[in-house]
Amino acid sequence: MTEEEKKEGVAAVAEVSNKQVVLKAYITDGRAPRKDDMAVTVSTLPELKAPKGSGGFLVKNLYLSCDPYMRGRMRPPSPASYIPSFLPSRLCQPIEGFGVSEVVDSDNPEFQAGDFIAGMTGWEEYTLIQKPQQLRKISRNHAVPLSYHLGLLGMPGFTAYCGLYELCSPKAGEFVFVSAASGAVGQIVGQLAKLEGCRVVGSAGSATKVEMLTSKMGFDAAFNYKEEADLDAALKRYFPQGIDIYFDNVGGEMLDAALLNMRVKGRIAVCGMVSQHAVTDSGPGIRNISNVIVKRIKMQGFLQSDFLHLYPRFLDHVTAHFLAGDIVYVEDVDDGLESAPAALAGLFTGENIGKKVVRVVPPESRNSMN
Amino acid sequence: MTEEEKKEGVAAVAEVSNKQVVLKAYITDGRAPRKDDMAVTVSTLPELKAPKGSGGFLVKNLYLSCDPYMRGRMRPPSPASYIPSFLPSRLCQPIEGFGVSEVVDSDNPEFQAGDFIAGMTGWEEYTLIQKPQQLRKISRNHAVPLSYHLGLLGMPGFTAYCGLYELCSPKAGEFVFVSAASGAVGQIVGQLAKLEGCRVVGSAGSATKVEMLTSKMGFDAAFNYKEEADLDAALKRYFPQGIDIYFDNVGGEMLDAALLNMRVKGRIAVCGMVSQHAVTDSGPGIRNISNVIVKRIKMQGFLQSDFLHLYPRFLDHVTAHFLAGDIVYVEDVDDGLESAPAALAGLFTGENIGKKVVRVVPPESRNSMN
Numbered sequence A, B: 001m002t003e004e005e006k007k008e009g010v011a012a013v014a015e016v017s018n019k020q021v022v023l024k025a026y027i028t029d030g031r032a033p034r035k036d037d038m039a040v041t042v043s044t045l046p047e048l049k050a051p052k053g054s055g056g057f058l059v060k061n062l063y064l065s066c067d068p069y070m071r072g073r074m075r076p077p078s079p080a081s082y083i084p085s086f087l088p089s090r091l092c093q094p095i096e097g098f099g100v101s102e103v104v105d106s107d108n109p110e111f112q113a114g115d116f117i118a119g120m121t122g123w124e125e126y127t128l129i130q131k132p133q134q135l136r137k138i139s140r141n142h143a144v145p146l147s148y149h150l151g152l153l154g155m156p157g158f159t160a161y162c163g164l165y166e167l168c169s170p171k172a173g174e175f176v177f178v179s180a181a182s183g184a185v186g187q188i189v190g191q192l193a194k195l196e197g198c199r200v201v202g203s204a205g206s207a208t209k210v211e212m213l214t215s216k217m218g219f220d221a222a223f224n225y226k227e228e229a230d231l232d233a234a235l236k237r238y239f240p241q242g243i244d245i246y247f248d249n250v251g252g253e254m255l256d257a258a259l260l261n262m263r264v265k266g267r268i269a270v271c272g273m274v275s276q277h278a279v280t281d282s283g284p285g286i287r288n289i290s291n292v293i294v295k296r297i298k299m300q301g302f303l304q305s306d307f308l309h310l311y312p313r314f315l316d317h318v319t320a321h322f323l324a325g326d327i328v329y330v331e332d333v334d335d336g337l338e339s340a341p342a343a344l345a346g347l348f349t350g351e352n353i354g355k356k357v358v359r360v361v362p363p364e365s366r367n368s369m370n
Helices: A004-007 A146-152 A157-167 A184-194 A207-216 A231-238 A252-261 A276-280 A304-323 A339-348 B005-008 B148-149 B154-166 B186-195 B205-217 B229-240 B252-261 B276-280 B304-323 B335-346
Strands: A017-024 A037-046 A055-064 A096-106 A116-122 A126-129 A175-178 A199-204 A221-226 A242-247 A262-270 A298-301 A331-335 A356-360 B016-023 B038-046 B059-066 B098-104 B116-122 B127-128 B175-178 B200-205 B221-224 B243-247 B260-270 B300-301 B329-333 B356-361
Touching: A004 A298, A037 A339, A037 B016, A055 A116, A055 A146, A096 A146, A116 A126, A116 A146, A116 B205, A116 B304, A126 A262, A126 B127, A146 A331, A146 A356, A157 A184, A157 A304, A184 A242, A184 A339, A199 A207, A207 A221, A221 A231, A231 A252, A242 A252, A252 A262, A262 B154, A331 A339, A331 B148, A339 A356, B016 B335, B038 B300, B038 B335, B059 B116, B098 B127, B116 B127, B116 B205, B148 B329, B148 B356, B154 B186, B154 B243, B154 B304, B175 B186, B186 B200, B186 B243, B186 B304, B205 B221, B221 B229, B229 B252, B243 B252, B243 B276, B252 B260, B329 B335, B335 B356
Parallel strands: A175 A199, A175 A242, A199 A221, A242 A262, A262 A298, A331 A356, B175 B200, B175 B243, B200 B221, B243 B260, B260 B300, B329 B356
Antiparallel strands: A017 A037, A055 A096, A055 A126, A055 A356, A096 A116, A298 B300, B016 B038, B059 B098, B059 B127, B059 B356, B098 B116
């Protein structure tokens, strides 16, 4: 207790430092986030407790998820946006994102210290969660790594599941194309489609990723889009009979080429558009849209959050296949909150190989076994 | 009987002249059809009979339909096309299209002389139909003009019905935008949507058409797209709350502007792309496709022929509303086969006001009452 506190009769508490990743300023020119758009700062918590009467609970963040949608939250607030922008750094609010966390203290009867949760949290060591968003308790199954609740069993896996099953209704024998196929979503799309008896081809941006798709994830074929001068010709080579389902994670030129190669009654699940052209609107635009009529294509955008009622079914389905060894999942893990800005920025230059995760707390520093 | 025939013992028959509209040559440069791409020629029929053993029936064509999809059949044959190209003129095959016809003679027990039919026929005075395509007998109801079986109750009406109900599921209070709204399809889309309790705005290419939409067809509002320098701004003016359903008959810049103005979970039925940019692929392409994700838009191309099982339901629905006075239909009728080439070409320059029809036989020259 300081002299000051003694004078004022304030109860003595041990302040706790809380490292945070904050957004320095909004990105206004449409470019992808860079490492130096973020900063690591240190804030403090009065104590490791959820304030009484708050109804909240305090968590220790173990893993944080780097996801492409987060770039949208780095833009200035706009009424057109489907998700609010991050708060600027002057409010000392950390970046928000999906995480796996352990409850440290709770003023909410539904959560107890020691519970593991996955859901929206802050990019910081400790977060007081007062309004749980898309948050669920994790029933610990030591056969499933905790961090997989950010990918395979988290938002990316659920995105793959909704997009493939709800929008594209895959049937055995159909031809499925997945772009950004080695990414957090793509690798699951391809493996689920294989389980349905589809022929699956993926595109990715490096030889390592391409090799991983066929050797590890069971894709029938894969190609490096950066080595293809003519994407239309590449797709014609891999899909001489055309594409029934295109799971689009990139938009831009690949979408345009896929439109030329769709079969009649083809389905396009539009999941992401991380390609530079889609992002900056500086590209030539989509020229082959008239194929939508000629081929009677259904092209549909979606957000996994529109399908949350299916989450339990998804968890059962994918967990069972994972435990049976039918599905593998590749992560790309960086250690420490300090690594988070570069980890997020690297998504947009394709540096990650598999699902990008930041491990905040090394396993050896944890109380419990994770 | 000629001297020649007498010598050969051939039975004398009265040859019948059969005026035809033929395609002179394929259109290879992607432009819209012009009047002089077609020619009116005269062929002959040996007699006004369906040959015995042919299983066919001979019809006298009364009305012919001019439809935008026909330009696709004027291109050279291509495996990518969803409908075969017309046969070139050297084969003396008339242009094919929807028509309303009267059976003159039949070798098919399902059709008798005097029957009225609507379906695929030739652009000529008489056609021998051996393989009926999308053809139905018309039960004469003198409250419904015969020619309406080419529009309101024909392929365009059915296109409107399928696109609106099957793809867009309109709900009362929703905001509906229809482009080419005074055309064969658009005017029905708008009126059906009004009957569902939607707020409906249409675009068209002249003051006359715009006036017709609000005064005659009950659209809530309409605008002349040619007088709007900024289509996005125009749509924002007419849809301050955004668009739930866009029935797209034009593609190109209007589609791009609509994408910017769709509401979350909006639906786009992609029915036609007659705009010049969509047609020649020389335009800037569709730049706002990323809205498909952000707004979770479903954008779907379709052909009415994929929904033919719904035709009886459509006929009941639309006939009942027409007879009740809930739906009006505007036609733009030209007289005589000679007028057909200009009538078809005029579709692509927006000359028609309403559904374009060619009346082959004036009512006073017909045997029966039509």
